[in-house]
Amino acid sequence: MEDMTPDTDRVELVIPASAEYVVLARLTATGIASRIGMSYDDIEDLRVIAAEVCRLLIGDDNHATGTVTIAYSVNGTSLQIEAVGHTSPPAPEPADDDLSVLLLSALAEELDVVMHNGERRVRVVKRLSS
Amino acid sequence: MVESQLTLYARTRDPAVRDEIVKEYLGFAHGLSHRYARRGEPVEDLEQVAAMALVKAVDRFDPERGVKFTTFAAPTIIGELKRHFRDKGWAVQVPRRLQELYLELGKTAGRLSQELGRSPTVAELAGVVGASEEDVLEAMELGQTAYQGASLSQPTGDGEGTTIADRLVANDNPVEEASTNASLRSLLNRLPERERTILYLRYFEDMTQSDIADRVGLSQMHVSRLIRQSLTEMRRAARGGDPDSDDE
Numbered sequence: 001m002e003d004m005t006p007d008t009d010r011v012e013l014v015i016p017a018s019a020e021y022v023v024l025a026r027l028t029a030t031g032i033a034s035r036i037g038m039s040y041d042d043i044e045d046l047r048v049i050a051a052e053v054c055r056l057l058i059g060d061d062n063h064a065t066g067t068v069t070i071a072y073s074v075n076g077t078s079l080q081i082e083a084v085g086h087t088s089p090p091a092p093e094p095a096d097d098d099l100s101v102l103l104l105s106a107l108a109e110e111l112d113v114v115m116h117n118g119e120r121r122v123r124v125v126k127r128l129s130s
Numbered sequence: 131m132v133e134s135q136l137t138l139y140a141r142t143r144d145p146a147v148r149d150e151i152v153k154e155y156l157g158f159a160h161g162l163s164h165r166y167a168r169r170g171e172p173v174e175d176l177e178q179v180a181a182m183a184l185v186k187a188v189d190r191f192d193p194e195r196g197v198k199f200t201t202f203a204a205p206t207i208i209g210e211l212k213r214h215f216r217d218k219g220w221a222v223q224v225p226r227r228l229q230e231l232y233l234e235l236g237k238t239a240g241r242l243s244q245e246l247g248r249s250p251t252v253a254e255l256a257g258v259v260g261a262s263e264e265d266v267l268e269a270m271e272l273g274q275t276a277y278q279g280a281s282l283s284q285p286t287g288d289g290e291g292t293t294i295a296d297r298l299v300a301n302d303n304p305v306e307e308a309s310t311n312a313s314l315r316s317l318l319n320r321l322p323e324r325e326r327t328i329l330y331l332r333y334f335e336d337m338t339q340s341d342i343a344d345r346v347g348l349s350q351m352h353v354s355r356l357i358r359q360s361l362t363e364m365r366r367a368a369r370g371g372d373p374d375s376d377d378e
Contacts, residue, residue: 099158103165
């Protein structure tokens with residue numbers, strides 16, 4: 001496994017900005033994770049991570065309209081999820097004690113939440129724990 | 131106000147103050163626990179785990195450090211929730227439950243098709259078997275992949291790191307010719323799904339033939355015969371007897 005190629009595979013998913021589609025983001029994440037041999041625990045983390053990333057963009061109350069693009073980039077040792085909300089209104093800046101932010105901070109190795117060209121972006125990286 | 135309570139508690143360790151703080155943050159702890167609610171694990175249990183972790187976090191919190199309490203407490207609470215699932219053997223239970231679900235789905239889909247005069251939807255299946263649609267989808271995927279795929283090199287959960295492949299090779303010595311997981315996998319893949327499932331239950335789940343018989347709805351004799359035939363078939367294929375060999 002150590003000599004795994006550094007090449008990155010990318011999977012992109014576009015879903016309506018609606019809570020009922022979050023399950024697709026989760027299933028995609030876990031499907032990809034199991035491909036790179038992530039452990040059961042890591043995959044369980046990833047289920048939560050994928051859902052929380054979406055939640056930051058969609059919100060709890062389903063008020064936003066638009067789509068969310070979720071790009072999964074995977075190499076041998078990590079999975080990056082980068083999601084962009086093409087929503088109106090754009091997702092607000094989360095408070096630093098927002099539950100989603102706290103969960104993502106605890107479960108992922110990297111987390112950025114930024115505003116870019118009027119769109120909210122969330123990027124997380126989950127590494128294969130050895 | 132709560133911040134000052136935290137400072138007060140850090141100084142005095144007064145249980146009454148601690149109770150107030152815990153009460154104040156209980157909604158926060160419950161909120162985190164709800165993100166872990168799934169698959170029939172009672173929400174009240176998770177809330178309780180989170181609440182106990184919250185108490186622990188209050189005890190350990192040092193206001194001098196300048197970290198927000200929620201930032202400090204979240205990893206503790208999340209860690210305890212994860213430990214709760216781990217202690218319950220979730221890593222073994224969930225795949226097993228999904229496998230059972232997969233077998234149940236096959237039967238239920240057949241029955242529902244008859245009743246409805248058409249193939250049931252995932253939502254209908256989920257309703258009847260009492261699972262979430264996500265679990266049904268996962269179980270359907272598992273049925274197609276787990277019995278043949280990466281799970282061969284999974285530990286069997288016996289605590290000794292034995293893999294399914296080890297067992298298939300060792301137990302009844304069925305396929306000693308097959309030296310690697312990959313070739314075992316391709317051997318298994320040649321079998322019909324039912325036989326693959328039966329071997330899986332026999333060697334991975336370590337179920338007895340009669341338990342398997344109950345599970346798949348065949349007689350024990352029939353299961354025994356299918357295992358024997360499958361092993362013979364795998365052995366034959368391992369010796370290179372099959373012309374349409376794998377393309378892995």
